[in-house]
Structure formats: C-alpha cells, structure tokens
Amino acid sequence: xxxxxxxxxxxxxxxxxxxxxxxxxxxxxxxxxxxxxxxxxxxxxxxxxxxxxxxxxxxxxxxxxxxxxxxxxxxxxxxxxxxxxxxxxxxxxxxxxxxxxxxxxxxxxxxxxxxxxxxxxxxxxxxxxxxxxxxxxxxxxxxxxxxxxxxxxxxxxxxxxxxxxxxxxxxxxxxxxxxxxxxxxxxxxxxxxxxxxxxxxxxxxxxxxxxxxxxxxxxxxxxxxxxxxxxxxxx
Amino acid sequence: xxxxxxxxxxxxxxxxxxxxxxxxxxxxxxxxxxxxxxxxxxxxxxxxxxxxxxxxxxxxxxxxxxxxxxxxxxxxxxxxxxxxxxxxxxxxxxxxxxxxxxxxxxxxxxxxxxxxxxxxxxxxxxxxxxxxxxxxxxxxxxxxxxxxxxxxxxxxxxxxxxxxxxxxxxxxxxxxxxxxxxxxxxxxxxxxxxxxxxxxxxxxxxxxxxxxxxxxxxxxxxxxxxxxxxxxxxxxxxxxxxxxxxxxxxxxxxxxxxxxxxxxxxxxxxxxxxxxxxxxxxxxxxxxxxxxxxxx
Numbered sequence: 001x002x003x004x005x006x007x008x009x010x011x012x013x014x015x016x017x018x019x020x021x022x023x024x025x026x027x028x029x030x031x032x033x034x035x036x037x038x039x040x041x042x043x044x045x046x047x048x049x050x051x052x053x054x055x056x057x058x059x060x061x062x063x064x065x066x067x068x069x070x071x072x073x074x075x076x077x078x079x080x081x082x083x084x085x086x087x088x089x090x091x092x093x094x095x096x097x098x099x100x101x102x103x104x105x106x107x108x109x110x111x112x113x114x115x116x117x118x119x120x121x122x123x124x125x126x127x128x129x130x131x132x133x134x135x136x137x138x139x140x141x142x143x144x145x146x147x148x149x150x151x152x153x154x155x156x157x158x159x160x161x162x163x164x165x166x167x168x169x170x171x172x173x174x175x176x177x178x179x180x181x182x183x184x185x186x187x188x189x190x191x192x193x194x195x196x197x198x199x200x201x202x203x204x205x206x207x208x209x210x211x212x213x214x215x216x217x218x219x220x221x222x223x224x225x226x227x228x229x230x231x232x233x234x235x
Numbered sequence: 236x237x238x239x240x241x242x243x244x245x246x247x248x249x250x251x252x253x254x255x256x257x258x259x260x261x262x263x264x265x266x267x268x269x270x271x272x273x274x275x276x277x278x279x280x281x282x283x284x285x286x287x288x289x290x291x292x293x294x295x296x297x298x299x300x301x302x303x304x305x306x307x308x309x310x311x312x313x314x315x316x317x318x319x320x321x322x323x324x325x326x327x328x329x330x331x332x333x334x335x336x337x338x339x340x341x342x343x344x345x346x347x348x349x350x351x352x353x354x355x356x357x358x359x360x361x362x363x364x365x366x367x368x369x370x371x372x373x374x375x376x377x378x379x380x381x382x383x384x385x386x387x388x389x390x391x392x393x394x395x396x397x398x399x400x401x402x403x404x405x406x407x408x409x410x411x412x413x414x415x416x417x418x419x420x421x422x423x424x425x426x427x428x429x430x431x432x433x434x435x436x437x438x439x440x441x442x443x444x445x446x447x448x449x450x451x452x453x454x455x456x457x458x459x460x461x462x463x464x465x466x467x468x469x470x471x472x473x474x475x476x477x478x479x480x481x482x483x484x485x486x487x488x489x490x491x492x493x494x495x496x497x498x499x500x501x502x503x504x505x506x507x508x509x510x511x512x513x514x515x516x517x518x519x520x521x522x523x524x525x526x527x528x529x530x531x
Contacts, residue, residue, distance in 0.1 A: 098402070
C-alpha cells in the first residue's frame, strides 16, 4: 500500500528526518510512535506532500508520489487527519464534510460516504448546522476524521488523534479507528504519543527517535519489549 | 430633511462603488494575507475597458450599458488572474513584505502602462446607460445613481451566493481559514486563488464603470484615491471580512458625501481617514472583524 524509502527532510539547516524507511501492507493498522520532536508529524506531512523530501522516495499503491502536490496525493486515495485537527472553524459541520468530498464527482457515492460517516460518528449528524469551531475537541477530532473519510481514502493517516481530547472520548475515538479499519477495510497509519494506546490497537509498529527508525515489529511483541517499556510505556 | 435624503442618496451611490472595490482587497487578503495594491489600477483598467467597449454599442441603451459592464468585468477578471499568475504566484511562500513591494510595483507598472497606452489626458466617459433625472419630493435622483445602486446591490447578492452557496466559494472560505487543511481535502489552492483574483477584479471593473458614470472624466491615475478609500473601507469593516468591506465602503461614501456638502468640504478626504483612525482606536480589528492570532 505504502512504502517509504530513506526519507530525508530538513527545516533549513536542521535535519528532521535522517533516512526513514517503512512499509505498510494493505488492511493493517500501523503505528509510528516516538517522543516529541522525533519526526512523526514531519513524516506524515512529507507523505501527504505538505513538506518536500530532500532525498528518498514515497510509493503509494505502486506509484511514486514523492514530488506530487497535496491535492494530487489526496486524489489518489491518501487521507491525512492533521495534528491539531485543522477543521475549518467558521464553516459548518456540513460544509466541512462537503469540503472533504471536494474531489468526489459522483453524488450517489458522496451520499453513501456521508451516511457512512454518520454511522461511525452519529454525533456529527446532530451538529450539522453548527460552526466547526464551536465543537468540543473530541467532536472536532470526529469531524476531522469524518472529513477525511468523505474523500474515500484507501489509506488514512491520523496525527495524534488523542491530543487535547477529554480522556473519556479518547477510547471512543480509538474504537472508531479500529472500526474504520476492520469493517471498511481502510488501511491506517497512526501517529501517537500515547504509545500504550497505539500499540494496543495496531498490528505493526515503528519507533522513531530523532529522525530515525530505531525499532520495529509486530505491536504485540513491542509491547513486551523491556527497552521500549522503559522508554515509552512508563516502566 | 430633503437635503439630508439627497446627501444620503449621493453617499450611498458613492459608497456602493467603494464597496465593490473594497471587496477585492478583502477577498485577496482573505486567501493570501497581503494587500494587492494593484487592485486600484484594475479599477482604472475597468473604466478604460468601459470607455473602449462603449464605442462598440449604441450609446444610451440599457442593454448596451450592461454589455459594456459585463465585457469590462470579463476583461479585468482575466487581467487579475494574469497579474496573480505572473507577479504573485512566483512569490508564494516568500515573506509578505516582498509580495507587498511587488504589488506596489505592479500598481506603478499598470499606471504607467495606462499612460503609455491611453495617454495622460483625461477623457470623457461615454453615456453608456440612458440618462434621465427624476425628482421625488425635492430629492433629485439620476438614472445613473439608480444604475449604480442596483448593479452594486445585485453584484453583492451574487457574491454572497457564490461565497456561501457554491463549492468554489466554500473552498475560498476554506483556503482563507486554513490553506494547509484545504490542500489536505484535495483543494488546489492555486485554482482558488486565481478564482479569487478573477472575482475581485471583475468587481473592481464594475466599480470603475459605475464610478465613471457619475464622475465621467477618466485618466490612468484615477484609481489612486478611490482605491485608497476602498482599502480604508476594507480595513474599517475588518480586513478579510466580506460583509465588513461592503459596510465599510458604504460608510466611507456616506461620510465623504456629507462632509462634502458641509462647510468643511475642503477636508473631506482628511475627515474620511480620521473616521478610520477613530473607529480603529475603538475596534482595532475593524467593525465586523475578529481578532485572530496569526498562525505560523
């Protein structure tokens, strides 16, 4: 589905990624964990075209997307729920979802995706006419995910979906992520600081440290890894 | 009372023109966060477009006038898109100051190009619309004032429809709120920006023709002062805010007209700008603007 090879990204003189490689098989939930500043968000932003790679290649569904503009990457079926949600705050929930379907041409398909989003997040249906900025953090996260689902993605990248959300809602959001993957066959790339949670719901995991992958394997195995436990899982 | 109504009417028809120009400033600011100083010269090109197109249709007919209006709007929409493509797009991602200086350069270029092509001598704008004068209870209304108010009103409604009811309009608001998130839902920001320039420039062209109907002497530097006042109107209403720009334009037009009809008429421009300063002292974000922290 996705393969990233030797990705290097710099912000001016500061190197953010120093040769990151990983692959994602179709149908999996893969998580990228690591401390603040390890390069998780940079990795996602480079994949979706918001940042330019200095070196390396990104292949998505057997096509090189390294140099494509973000809107072209979305068109190929790669959805990105950015860090901080980035909902269009002055637009209504309805308009946010409509913008999610910006590239969709088939009205029947759009209607079906909308129903699907409402089935995953019924709360959004109650809030349709409300400005997105007036939603709670958790609801905004639901909207950000719903908006990305409106684009009919094959791979959905989620950047810190637990950030700034009431603890009660975090588990709901994570259940929904699993549901999206299991019932609708959407491959997931999840970036999380909450490593426990991320390893719990994912199949495979990569650990990022100062711009490099330092550990990888099935999530189940990594959870038992003593080194990782000490560094990320709170003993 | 008659005097008051007369001035109010004159003020509204002047303010409607400022409003049309102000919308272009505010929309471009909305999507690109800079002031397009060349906008006032697109207004001038609109008036000259009307001047030349006016020769092709019979003078003093409603359909001829509307045709001239539509033609000049289309011409300037193209010009606006071209200006953005050639001058501003290569600077995407550059510091705002660079873009601002480029905009001033573009403004000077258009003014000088105008002097080169059209000559610096003022020209008489043709009577493209039929002219009749009415008197209602002591208030004099010219048909040109009615045309100005009606056309400006319809264009504002049309704009409101585009911005709030169409996909491209919603995309415009999305890009203005968060360009990164907009590109992540598949919006091509460049297309939306081109569209915004086209739309704003078409409105400026309409403003140019409507202005020339009531002040029928046009020259290549005619855009400077109305452009400046429209810019003030956009800031007054809250830069980036579309209804704010319309409100600001009307307000500046009305204030200017009332001052013009008073004993302080010499200071009409000074007073218009004083109003700006006073309102901004109390509402720094403009009448309808909201304070927002600029995000990095």
